[in-house]
Amino acid sequence: MTAPPHDTRTTGNARTLPDTQQGMRRRNLARVMHTVSSDGPLSRASIASHIGLTRAAVSSLVDELVRWDLLEELGPERPSRVGRPGSALAVSGRGPAGLGAEIGVDHLAVCAVDLQGVVRAQAVRRGSNRARSPRSVARELIRLTREVTVTAEKEGLWISGLAVAVPGLVARDGRTVVRAPNLGWHDVDLGGLLPEGVPVTVDNEANFGALAELWLGAGTPGDFLHVSAEIGIGAAIVVNGQLLRGTRGFAGELGHVPVRPDGPACPCGGRGCLEQYAGEEAVLRAAGMEPREDVVGVLAERAEAGDEAVREALDQAGQALGIALTGAVNLLDPDTVVLGGALAALSPWLLPSLQVELRGRTAGPACPVAVSELGPQGPLLGAAHSAVRAVLDDPATVAERS
């Protein structure tokens, strides 16, 4: 559950800084932060050899990062190597922290994660958000963020950014929820309903789930397709350690890939979409069950207990997933397919038929399928870590704001 070694990839800002002396310094500050974050504690000399700069250049960068409360000195390294021992540096457990939030169909959650990646405060409220106005949901979310912020501040942290996961399509502006059918939201400027004064990002929960997998999953490669499900089925495509978002921000709509082109009509306008075979409602219907709360838990329980109707329904869902994934794998050639969210809990009954399709439809070795260990925690953790990584990617912005 730790980041892969030498993962000094940056996630956004640092890449687009201008190519001037000042821009170069900002990028190198980011390199130092990422290196210490993934491989620390490290001495100045080790950092220098990791990133290919001189010891003197690194010392100047490190001094600044220590002054900004982003790195801390741990005292002398044990003298196991040649030469005078240097002081080891670690990412600070004080200073800025990222706030992650999740608006689920049946819950709200907020957590604060420090630069070391540790969850330092958390708050959850259960209860349906289906019939509520965006303003009312945002108000309650703000209350939860205040609660978490107060706890974090008591521990010497301050909030550097807020990232919110929503179960719907988000425009590329990172604030407008274009469509969240299970909340009944259309074109909601969620960013405008949230507090000013701290940078806010809104993104699809499948995207944050995939980022959590990338950053926190054990041995997750830089190229994968992350498939998750709650009510609908969503996917997120990660290429070279970056999310593929699509022109409008709508990429990853695996749930509307046609599986059987003459199949049942789908609210999206299509016919025979994956969601008509593997979405929650479709699986419940196939198992002869009524709509209810905690669908996934109940399905897993009954399948475990040997309920034939449920097992058959999940087997059919797995087959449809396998057909849709064959198309996705042919198009994207990912290293791995990762089943996350609700699909992780149901994977024992989905995987056999899914694999039969994927393997049977592929010449040569089929794309491996892994099951996420983060499961339903993924989106919230991904959101909080994205706020943390915004600091690692451009530490100088923190100096401007702290």
Next chain:
Amino acid sequence: MTAPPHDTRTTGNARTLPDTQQGMRRRNLARVMHTVSSDGPLSRASIASHIGLTRAAVSSLVDELVRWDLLEELGPERPSRVGRPGSALAVSGRGPAGLGAEIGVDHLAVCAVDLQGVVRAQAVRRGSNRARSPRSVARELIRLTREVTVTAEKEGLWISGLAVAVPGLVARDGRTVVRAPNLGWHDVDLGGLLPEGVPVTVDNEANFGALAELWLGAGTPGDFLHVSAEIGIGAAIVVNGQLLRGTRGFAGELGHVPVRPDGPACPCGGRGCLEQYAGEEAVLRAAGMEPREDVVGVLAERAEAGDEAVREALDQAGQALGIALTGAVNLLDPDTVVLGGALAALSPWLLPSLQVELRGRTAGPACPVAVSELGPQGPLLGAAHSAVRAVLDDPATVAERS
């Protein structure tokens, strides 16, 4: 047919240069080249304002590029602006040139393109390559490259790189043809059969076709899905002006996306793949025709003449394309789908049913479909221009070699 204005995107090397003073200078040399290439002729002052560096910094970069024969001075600009007129700079029509080559199933072609993007020499040989060994094909290709090189050298050019388009899957090493079924090639180290001393890149023809569209197409966006067909059906995915290659280099296999999961068996191991409905062989079969040369020309001619069997076969192919593209568009959210290669010539008879599927299966506005103006010339031009862009992306490598 010109590059979009202000397109100073680099295509590879420049992004990964180390972040040191020297690396910064190399990246800024690339910025100057790309700026003059897309918007020139330009004065030093205009270049400076385009890329956000000082006039003095730009002068030093320009002097070097002129010394290396990459830029040329056109003499004083017309005094239409305020201040002392500067000398206008243009990309040189001498110096390095890129060599593009195409190994088709029924032809070989080579061309040389200078830094201005002008084709300066070309050679083509018709004749089937189906039953020939890779070594024999490579020998003939080398003869054609020599012929083109001699012509180019007479005009003051020298060859800075060679890029070869092949009708098959190429490994990410950029030299090994993993699978080219219509040539009968498996795991052929084509790079090893080509001349040493000049950088050689091998890539799939669909990828080079998409790059040609990106670089030379009128108003092509930075995010699109390029679909082309010869014997099989291939696609290339362009995201943010970059090819999405996939983990093994196999991304874009649209031809093997399942359209009807219980359809006819496909040599890939699957059933009901797009190629079983819209590949050349499938269309010929549906039209009741025998295998033959110049399939596309004959199909277009007969459809034009009102042959009902051919029109019906193309209509069915368009429908299958529309179903497969619905899945691809849902996954990738591209700005546009571009039909290139043979599909461009057949588009009048494919598009109606293709659009019915794509529009009917999408809630909201469907992804626009455009037809490439480059058609079958795309892969060869894309290959040559990729060799040219390697120079624009890192001009300093040319200085090391010239």
